[in-house]
Structure formats: structure tokens, C-alpha cells
Amino acid sequence: MSRIKLTVAYDGTNYCGWQRQPGGVVTVEGRLNEALSELTKENIEVIGASRTDSGVHAMGNIAVFDTQSRIPAEKFMYALNVRLPEDIRVMKSEQTEDDFHPRHCDCNKTYVYRIYNATVCPPTKRLYAHHEYVALDVEKMKEASNELVGEHNFEAFCSAGSQAKDTVRTIYSISVDKDVDEITIRVNGNGFLYNMVRIIAGTLIEVGKGRKTGEDIKMALETGQRNFAGPTAPARGLTLCEINYENNV
């Protein structure tokens, strides 16, 4: 038996998120399980690293599964891609340690939140960016975003319904950049609470509009009160870019 690690990219537009659900709901995990079970003739259920929400995209989510199949690990990528819809792609497949678990092993994750900031959003951008027509002050967003870096209690940046008991996380870096009309917020950290990146994006958008400041972010982190942070920005702007396991293959 061997444990295979998949790096999975998807366009989240047409999926009810990553996690398999009852009742015929189409999810990325569900599609992967179907393709793998068809390929190996085994009953495969992958373990995913990140249960992305409905509409959220990924360039590098991670999934593992165990198989008796003799298909070489690196060939799973090709064999799966012919069985998967075009909006899900396995970018890499490789053998991993038998005890590697994508949610229990130490890692850092990088998310990107894209904002299209112009009067009108060009149609070819609409699926992968949140359209914000009010002109945002990117310098203010950059400055305020520094307050989030470091180890903090991010309780205020977590949607109701989260099961997390420990709400302390570390953000290693955050950047806000503008290229013509596109603003990109890139966040790297050791873990993220439910909707945390979308609430960070929603808060920084409020800062860009002059409705909130770095002081509000400080207060949110100190008090843990959700109302100091901004609203949850829409799913389509969010992409899980990369999950990096420091000590594991």
C-alpha cells in the first residue's frame, strides 16, 4: 500500500466547496473521490488539507489517499486529469510518507484575495476577482495590513459557525499590491480560521474606503469582537495558492 499526495487546482465557481456533502451536491472532493475510485477500482476517500468554501478557487490544495494500485505515483496526475472535469486539475502527484496527514502536519498556507477596482469589471475578470467600484486607497490598506502580521488572537476575524476553540494564529506576511485596476492581497500564515482571509479582505476594503483604520484592526485583535472587523468579502475573490509542509514531503 502507498500513500499518494495530490496537488489540486480548481475553479470553485461551479462547486459547493471542497468538502463532500450528502444529497448529490457537487463538490471538489466528491469529484476527486469518483475519479480515483473509477481509476483504481478501490473505494477511495481522499483527505484534504483545506476545506475551501463554496465558490473559492485553489491553485494548490493538497489531498492524500492510500491505494494498493500499482500505478506509479507521478502517473496519477495524468490518469486523473482525463477523468476529471476541466475545472479541476491535478497539478502534481507524488508518493508521500505513510503517516503524512495534510491537516495534522505543520504547514504554512498562502491565500490571495483579488479585487477588481474600477467602475466596470471586465467579463474575463469577473469569476476570479471581487468587483469593487469605489476607488480604494491602496496605501492605507498596505499600512493597516501590517497590524495583522504576527501571532494574534484572530477571533474577530472568524465567522460564526466555526468550531475552532483555539483562535490564535500567526500571519507571517501580508502584502497589498496594485497592478492597473487589480488589487491583490497576499497572506501567508500557519493556519486560518473559518472565513479569516475573506474577513481580512473585507476589513482592508473598508480601510481602503476610509471607513476603518489600522486602529480598528488593533481593536479587533485586542477585543476579539467581530464588529471591529469588516464584512466577509465574496468567495470569488479568494484563491488558496499554496500549502507548504516544512517537515514533510
Next chain:
Amino acid sequence: MSRIKLTVAYDGTNYCGWQRQPGGVVTVEGRLNEALSELTKENIEVIGASRTDSGVHAMGNIAVFDTQSRIPAEKFMYALNVRLPEDIRVMKSEQTEDDFHPRHCDCNKTYVYRIYNATVCPPTKRLYAHHEYVALDVEKMKEASNELVGEHNFEAFCSAGSQAKDTVRTIYSISVDKDVDEITIRVNGNGFLYNMVRIIAGTLIEVGKGRKTGEDIKMALETGQRNFAGPTAPARGLTLCEINYENNV
């Protein structure tokens, strides 16, 4: 009565091209006519600058129409966008000369053809780039593309079914650039024959694979024979970026 000029962007994925067709086929022109007629209560039929093919995208196609409406020219953008599907956007609306005709006035057009050149195409790129998994030699493509610049008889770069009698066109500039895995071919010229940019792209892809050279392009231009050029590259890689009218508003 006033003549209004619209700058129109669209994601061509779900349209049977620009041009209105009989039989309930969904086209960009058809959708624009519907939205305009609903808005003005007039029976409006726009005149488009470029009849893009099924699946081709646009950032700046041009359409004009005449109206008795008192809606200020620059407000049509907002009024139309609330009536149009999200994959068609009016980027600009303005009044123009009464004799301005988007196909009869001198202009230059810029097209971009995008190639995603890697083993696997990430899902979020799939709709707006042609996936080519064979590694392309971009330097060879750049060099060969120079043969196309200038005034030439582009008969060999024109699909059967074209009604053009005069097949002489001028390409002012062409560039081939690579950014990580994305190759962008940008062509600016005074006019383009049916499928001309897609055949140029298909030819340069053959050059990038080492199957054709600049000499084949020279021969294609000299003889007008279609077989010296490469195949027609897929529609999804093509975007009509800009139409620039030199002497008209």
C-alpha cells in the same frame, strides 16, 4: 437623434460569436440589441466593428446605434450594464459623429492570443488561454513573427469561407512574450481577415515546436498558399483588445 458609440467587453465562452443569427442562437450583438431596445423602447440594431467568432473574447469591441432617447450618452454604460448578463459589459458609452461607421472608418485593431504552455493548465486559466503542453521555443516564435510585420498579402492566413476580395493587410507590430507559463502574442494591424490572428497563432505555435520556420511564413506570404501556414488555433485563446479610430471620435 444622436449616434452613440459603445465600447463592449465580453467573455465569449457562452456566445455563438458577435453577430446576430436567426433561430434563437445567443450572440453578443443579439443581447445588446435586446438590452438597448428594452431601455429605449426603440427597435435598436447596433452596428459592430468586429464580428468576433464563437468563443472569442473582447475587451474593446465597438458598437454604434442611433437613438431618439434623451438618456445622456455617458449614462448608457450604467443603464445597459444592469440589463446585460455579467459576461457582457459596456466599458464606455459616448456620443459620436453622425457619420461614424465602425467598419468603414480607418482604424487599427489590437488582438492578443494567449497560450498556457505547461504540462497542466490551471482551471482558472482555461477559459482565456489555449493550453499547449509541448514546450514552445519562444525565441524562435519571436524571430519568425517579424516576417509578418508590414504590408503583405495575407491570403494564406485566411480561412475558407472568407468573403474578402482584397487580402492585403498591414501588420504594424507583433510581439511574443512569456511570463512564467503564459505566452502572449500581441498583434496590431489595420485590418484582419477571417481567422487571421488564430492562423498566425497556430503558425507561431508550429514554429515554437520546431515544425515550421520563418521561411514557411515567408513562403505563405509570397505564395498565398494556406498549407505553408499552421492550423487555426482555438478560439478561447483570442481576445480583441482594442480598436483605435485615428480620425474619428
